[in-house]
Amino acid sequence: MILGIETSCDETAAAVARADGAVLAEIVRSQVETHARYGGVVPELAGRRHIETIDQVVREALTRAGIGPHELSAVAVTGGPGLIGALLVGVAYGKALAYALRIPLFPVNHLEGHLCAASLGAGAVAPPFVALIASGGHTNLYHVKTWDEPELLGRTLDDAAGEAFDKAAKMLGLGYPGGPVIDRLAGEGDPERAPFPRPYPTCEDLNFSFSGIKTALLYYLRDREAEGRSWHVPDVAAGFQQAIVDVLVEKSLFAAKRCGVRDVVVTGGVAANSQLRARFEARGRDEGITIHIPPVGYCTDNGAMIAVAGARLLREGRVASLDFEPRADWVIGG
Ligand code: KG4
Ligand code: ZN
Numbered sequence: 001m002i003l004g005i006e007t008s009c010d011e012t013a014a015a016v017a018r019a020d021g022a023v024l025a026e027i028v029r030s031q032v033e034t035h036a037r038y039g040g041v042v043p044e045l046a047g048r049r050h051i052e053t054i055d056q057v058v059r060e061a062l063t064r065a066g067i068g069p070h071e072l073s074a075v076a077v078t079g080g081p082g083l084i085g086a087l088l089v090g091v092a093y094g095k096a097l098a099y100a101l102r103i104p105l106f107p108v109n110h111l112e113g114h115l116c117a118a119s120l121g122a123g124a125v126a127p128p129f130v131a132l133i134a135s136g137g138h139t140n141l142y143h144v145k146t147w148d149e150p151e152l153l154g155r156t157l158d159d160a161a162g163e164a165f166d167k168a169a170k171m172l173g174l175g176y177p178g179g180p181v182i183d184r185l186a187g188e189g190d191p192e193r194a195p196f197p198r199p200y201p202t203c204e205d206l207n208f209s210f211s212g213i214k215t216a217l218l219y220y221l222r223d224r225e226a227e228g229r230s231w232h233v234p235d236v237a238a239g240f241q242q243a244i245v246d247v248l249v250e251k252s253l254f255a256a257k258r259c260g261v262r263d264v265v266v267t268g269g270v271a272a273n274s275q276l277r278a279r280f281e282a283r284g285r286d287e288g289i290t291i292h293i294p295p296v297g298y299c300t301d302n303g304a305m306i307a308v309a310g311a312r313l314l315r316e317g318r319v320a321s322l323d324f325e326p327r328a329d330w331v332i333g334g
Helices: 032-036 043-065 084-101 110-120 161-171 178-186 211-226 233-259 274-287 304-315
Strands: 002-006 011-017 023-030 074-080 105-109 129-134 139-144 150-155 263-267 290-292
Touching: 002 043, 002 084, 002 304, 011 043, 011 304, 023 043, 023 304, 032 043, 043 084, 074 084, 074 110, 074 304, 084 105, 105 110, 105 304, 110 129, 110 139, 110 263, 110 304, 129 233, 139 233, 150 233, 161 178, 161 211, 161 233, 178 233, 178 274, 211 233, 233 263, 233 274, 263 274, 274 290
Parallel strands: 002 074, 074 105, 129 263, 263 290
Antiparallel strands: 002 011, 011 023, 129 139, 139 150
């Protein structure tokens, strides 16, 4: 049994998985209420909330799994990237628990955790595949040849896709986090009635850029306001969302063709987006590429992906050590 702990941003999460990767129990405690009134995550508050919550969350996960701490054979904890004050809480807790129980502790890279979430859905996926991780802090495309060897093909040069959703929602007065509310409103709107330029669409370059579309939205709203015209928020949400979704889908499929793989994994908070999921499935079918998107709860931050990543490290007989520090900027794949 492996305990997975995740505290890299604004979710305090823990899960128990078996060594074969089956998830027995998981708890995710969101801090959205703490940060909503500030319009984004306040790092210092995130760290404090993790301290208040972590012990309770771990105990609940163990209770739900029907085991006591002594039945654990390892602890896996997110070691980075993320907010340093938030990471420190999970890492300190994980170290203390592993030391007290005399069991190994595995630091897990948060992005590798998101990749591992691919095997939490229906049907396992094995390398080689292309993976898109689109979250509030990252938009990365990888060629995963083996689990240990993700090669970075492209990344955002400025804002992450989730950050673009969050900033757009702020401009439209829709609150935080922006992704889920834009997703919901877009379902009631017509993207053709508020078309936005595709941000950085050249497929030959697998990097992304989402700061331009944010400015396009700002000008759209400002021009309309100056002309005394109103706007239909669902149409704007739909147009904005479609521009981002199109670029994420087309670049990922292009990357798959370039790498000669037939499987694409899509994960991270933005992979919870309903339009993104539908468009990936449809375009994947057109191109003969199998799309793997975890269930929504495994796209956003969770402890199960960390426990499953830890289970793999344990199976591979990796050496674990208490002697590591969390790293806010821990990159994988170059
Ligand atoms: O992976 P995640 O939970 O945390 C990070 O590692 O960043 O991703 C959070 C991001 C936020 O920017 C949020 O707005 C976005 O994922 N998100 C969505 C949706 N649900 C969450 N973006 C678009 N559509 C959604 N349904
Ligand atoms: Zn994440």
